[in-house]
Amino acid sequence: TSHPTLLWLRKDLRLGDHPAWARALASGGPAIPVYILDPVTERAMGAAPRWRLGLSLEDLGRRLVARGSRLVLRRGDALDVLRALVAETGARSVVWSRLYDPQARARDGEVKAALRADGIEAISVNASLLHEPWEVETGQGSFFKVYTPFWRAVRGREPSSPLAEPGTLAPPGKWPASETLSDWRLGGGMKRGAAVVARFAAVGENAALDRLGAFVEDRIAAYKDERDRPDILATSRLSENLAYGEISPRTIWHAGRSAMERLSGHAEAGAEHFLKELAWREFAYHLLYHTPRIETENWRPEWDDFPWHADNADAERWRRGMTGIEMVDAGMREMYATGTMHNRLRMLVASFLTKHLLTHWRVGEAWFRDCLIDWDPASNAMGWQWVAGSGPDAAPYFRVFNPETQAARFDPERRYVDRFIAEGRDRPHEDALSYFDAVPRSWGLSASDAYPQPVIGLREGRERALAAYQQRRSAT
Ligand code: FAD
Numbered sequence: 001t002s003h004p005t006l007l008w009l010r011k012d013l014r015l016g017d018h019p020a021w022a023r024a025l026a027s028g029g030p031a032i033p034v035y036i037l038d039p040v041t042e043r044a045m046g047a048a049p050r051w052r053l054g055l056s057l058e059d060l061g062r063r064l065v066a067r068g069s070r071l072v073l074r075r076g077d078a079l080d081v082l083r084a085l086v087a088e089t090g091a092r093s094v095v096w097s098r099l100y101d102p103q104a105r106a107r108d109g110e111v112k113a114a115l116r117a118d119g120i121e122a123i124s125v126n127a128s129l130l131h132e133p134w135e136v137e138t139g140q141g142s143f144f145k146v147y148t149p150f151w152r153a154v155r156g157r158e159p160s161s162p163l164a165e166p167g168t169l170a171p172p173g174k175w176p177a178s179e180t181l182s183d184w185r186l187g188g189g190m191k192r193g194a195a196v197v198a199r200f201a202a203v204g205e206n207a208a209l210d211r212l213g214a215f216v217e218d219r220i221a222a223y224k225d226e227r228d229r230p231d232i233l234a235t236s237r238l239s240e241n242l243a244y245g246e247i248s249p250r251t252i253w254h255a256g257r258s259a260m261e262r263l264s265g266h267a268e269a270g271a272e273h274f275l276k277e278l279a280w281r282e283f284a285y286h287l288l289y290h291t292p293r294i295e296t297e298n299w300r301p302e303w304d305d306f307p308w309h310a311d312n313a314d315a316e317r318w319r320r321g322m323t324g325i326e327m328v329d330a331g332m333r334e335m336y337a338t339g340t341m342h343n344r345l346r347m348l349v350a351s352f353l354t355k356h357l358l359t360h361w362r363v364g365e366a367w368f369r370d371c372l373i374d375w376d377p378a379s380n381a382m383g384w385q386w387v388a389g390s391g392p393d394a395a396p397y398f399r400v401f402n403p404e405t406q407a408a409r410f411d412p413e414r415r416y417v418d419r420f421i422a423e424g425r426d427r428p429h430e431d432a433l434s435y436f437d438a439v440p441r442s443w444g445l446s447a448s449d450a451y452p453q454p455v456i457g458l459r460e461g462r463e464r465a466l467a468a469y470q471q472r473r474s475a476t
Contacts, residue, residue, distance in 0.1 A: 004030040004089050004172050006082065008096040009071070010041070010104075012127045012245035013060045014205040017162035019125040020095045021169075030172035032089055033064060033071050037184055038078040040107045044377065046370030047189030048339050049243065052201065054186030056244040059204035061181065069169035072178045079111045086120055088176045093121035097128055097245070100285050101377045102292035130159045130249050130282055133289035143290040145392040150283050151276060162251045193336070196438040200338040201240065201373060208241035212255055220259050221267035223274050230331075230342035231415040236274070239374035240340060242281070252278055284378035287392060294391065295381045296362070303390035306472050308360035314455050315359045318352065319367050320443060321420075321435065324454035327403040327411070328352045330420035333435040337420070339373035344410050350387035351401035356461030358468060361388035397469050400462045423451035 005024040012018060013035075024031040035057055045053065061071040074081045082094055094115055099108065108124065115122040126132055136144065136153050144150035187194050202211055215236040219226075226234035241247045256278065259271040287294050298304055309315075317323050321332035331345030341349070346368075353364045361384040368384075369375050385391025389399075411417055420435065422428035428447060436447045456464075 002029045003027075003092040004032050006085055006089070006091045006094040007031050007033045008078075008082065008094055009033055009035050009060075010096065010099060010245075011243070012097040013056045014208075014246050014248070015063065015165045016205060016209075017127070017248040017251050018097075018166075019127050019163060020097045020123075021166050022163055023123060023125060024093075024095045025166050025168070025170055027093065029170070031069070031170045032085070032091065032172055032176065033069065033169075034081070034085060035071055035073055036078050036081045037073070037075040038081070038107070040078070040103050044101070044103065044369075046366075046372075046375060048193075048197065048371050048373050049369070049375040051187040051190040051194055051197075052203075052240070052339065052373040053244060054181060054184070055198075055201065055203045056246060057181055057186075059246075063204070064169065067169050069171045070175055070178065072176055073181060073184070074179055075184065078107055079114050082111065082115065083118070085176055086115075086118070089172065091120070093123065095123045095125070098124045098126055098132075099128070100133060100289045101295065102288075127248060128245060129285055130154065130253055130278075131157060133286045136282075136286060144283070144286060147280065147283050147393050150286065151279050154279055154282060155275070158257075159250045159253055162248060162254060191440060193438040196337055196434045197339040197373065199434075200340070202237070203246075205241075205246045208238065208247035209251075211236060211238055211241065212247065212252060216255050216259050220256070220274055221263060221270045223270040224266070225270070227273070227277070228344050228410055230334075230344050231411050231413065231419075235343070237340070239281075239376070239379075243374045243376050249278060249281065281376070281379055284376070284382040287382055288378040291392075294385060295377060298390040299385050299392050299394075300390050303388075305475075306390075307358070307468050308354070309358050310360060311363050312357075312359060314357045315353065315363050317452070317455050318349070318357060318359075318364075320439070320445070322445075322452045322455075323352065324452040325352065325403050325458070326417045326421050326451075327407040330417045333420045333432070335368070335371045337431060337435040337438045339371065341372070342416075344406070346383060347387055348401045348403060348406050350384055352403065352461075354384075354388040355397070355400045355465040356456055356458070358465060361385060361390065398466060400465055402458065402462070404458065421451070422447040423449060 005027055007020055007024040064071050112122040131154060138144055219234055223234060226232050238252060253275060256271050256275045260268050263271055291299060321329040323329055328349050331341050331349045335341040350364055353359050354361050365380055365384045368380050382391060386394045389395060389397030419429045419431050422432035433447055436445055439445055
């Protein structure tokens with residue numbers, strides 16, 4: 001049993017609570033961690049998540065070296081690379097943490113079958129979800145299409161306790177060759193933006209654990225009241241770390257659970273609400289697993305004939321944060337300059353695109369995929385279809401977010417808008433100015449320009465959307 005085991009890392013770039021690491025080490029032989037930049041991974045990722053992936057790999061690589069191990073990097077078809085590594089190292093087994101998007105599942109299924117046919121042990125484990133999508137079932141034995149009953153089914157289901165970091169990483173005597181991370185140029189698509197966004201990122205497992213600790217300490221008690229306020233730092237910001245598996249959802253769940261036990265009354269409700277939000281991520285994966293079309297197709301096919309516009313000039317103004325509606329533009333600029341956007345704004349800007357601008361949700365979904373350092377295939381698709389009205393358990397289409405009402409309710413002192421809109425301010429906020437540093441020069445934007453006129457009147461856009469909705473309803 002002294003044969004090495006290959007640990008194929010993907011979206012599980014950490015050491016703590018890592019069942020695949022535990023499994024690889026259990027055999028007693030050496031463990032060889034490998035990251036493969038394969039076409040399936042590359043195709044899915046937009047510029048910002050790709051850049052951010054590079055930071056995560058760099059951090060993990062450093063940590064492994066500090067513990068006497070290494071991260072082997074290879075680019076190419078996943079099966080080809082694994083076979084080559086098996087041949088080079090004499091490994092007899094390959095272990096990985098499961099993924100749930102359809103492209104990865106198809107790839108992993110083929111890899112598993114092919115390795116087994118080669119006589120190699122191929123093992124996949126759960127490290128990225130609290131519960132496997134097939135473990136949570138309705139009374140009728142099918143999957144959930146509505147969140148509330150899903151939550152009722154998972155709220156009392158305790159995931160097992162997180163695993164400790166492995167004590168030793170069992171390095172092999174001889175390492176297979178590794179490519180060089182910088183040669184992959186993962187930040188290539190980010191251009192100038194990277195330097196700006198880097199200020200807002202918290203990279204790696206230690207940063208993620210610090211984030212969790214600070215959130216539980218300072219914010220979880222007020223979470224229920226303040227989580228919708230983009231002008232306050234009220235949420236955990238852990239989505240960035242979850243996207244690369246720098247922390248496990250199980251670790252987060254248990255931290256929330258112990259906060260619930262420690263706190264009482266309102267504060268306890270804050271902690272419970274946090275678990276409830278974490279369960280939205282689970283629900284997104286539940287839906288993606290059971291209905292993979294949610295990524296690309298209207299979940300409800302009756303939306304296929306809705307007269308959404310394809311990409312267009314107004315949508316380009318939306319992407320650039322130049323719609324002339326401050327709350328919308330602030331959200332879009334926050335995303336471009338920081339790589340994330342507050343959830344309240346994600347809903348608002350998505351509503352503005354799909355309703356006021358009558359533009360297909362896929363246009364927005366693609367832009368988010370390019371810009372978000374917390375990009376997640378399941379949550380992004382679910383979020384867009386929820387707002388657009390085409391998803392399961394979606395907001396009804398006629399619920400058109402009003403940017404002015406949203407601003408009055410959730411940004412009452414205009415602090416959020418002032419943080420991200422520079423035009424017309426005597427002393428613009430540095431984050432508002434940083435947007436102009438982040439955008440490509442070719443957009444020709446300057447903080448000293450006049451703020452744009454509205455791309456559409458708020459009432460006009462709302463009425464046009466509702467008319468299109470009525471017409472479609474009467475046509476069907
Ligand atoms: P917290 O409030 O601290 O919540 C804790 C965790 O719960 C989050 O890290 C996240 O994992 C999960 N969570 C919270 N809200 C949601 C939600 N609505 N759906 C799914 N999971 C949730 N989230 C992503 O991680 N990646 C995306 O690409 C993404 N795209 C979205 C697109 C749209 C149109 C919408 C409306 C939402 C999208 N979300 C996405 C969900 C949500 O906006 C983010 O998860 C949240 O803003 C992350 O901030 P946080 O970590 O501070 O969240």
